[in-house]
Amino acid sequence: MNITNPIKIDFKSKSLDFGVDMDNKGKLIHLGIDYLLEKGTPVYSASSGKVITGFRSSYNPYSFGSFVIIKSKEYYFIYAHLGKRYVTEGHEIQKGDLIGRTGNTGYSYNPSLHFSIMKDDFYINPDLIIEK
Numbered sequence: 001m002n003i004t005n006p007i008k009i010d011f012k013s014k015s016l017d018f019g020v021d022m023d024n025k026g027k028l029i030h031l032g033i034d035y036l037l038e039k040g041t042p043v044y045s046a047s048s049g050k051v052i053t054g055f056r057s058s059y060n061p062y063s064f065g066s067f068v069i070i071k072s073k074e075y076y077f078i079y080a081h082l083g084k085r086y087v088t089e090g091h092e093i094q095k096g097d098l099i100g101r102t103g104n105t106g107y108s109y110n111p112s113l114h115f116s117i118m119k120d121d122f123y124i125n126p127d128l129i130i131e132k
């Protein structure tokens, strides 16, 4: 399955990488990547799938603010700290569809996108599976 980066601009800046120990005690590991972006940057779906709600995970160390979760055959994709969402529960999404815009909602200090990928209850470093 091909997975693309949800941000199309030539960004360089990650404000927080996957696996960072956020509390320096190993109790709050960052299980996604935060991309530092201007507010309103378009966010595109990394995969085809369906928008879901009611997602449950043991990983909820802080508020995602406004977020979208898309379930594909294999993976869950989480897009958080959004300023705008253009999709709601049940929408069928194609890879590359515009699903929202970046914001600064939830536990977020700067306009950014938090992007997580989950499979079988495990979070995967997006950098390992995003097409280069």
Ligand SMILES: [Zn+2]
Pocket (backbone or CB within 6 Å): 016, 030, 032, 033, 034, 113, 114, 115
């Ligand atoms: Zn994050």
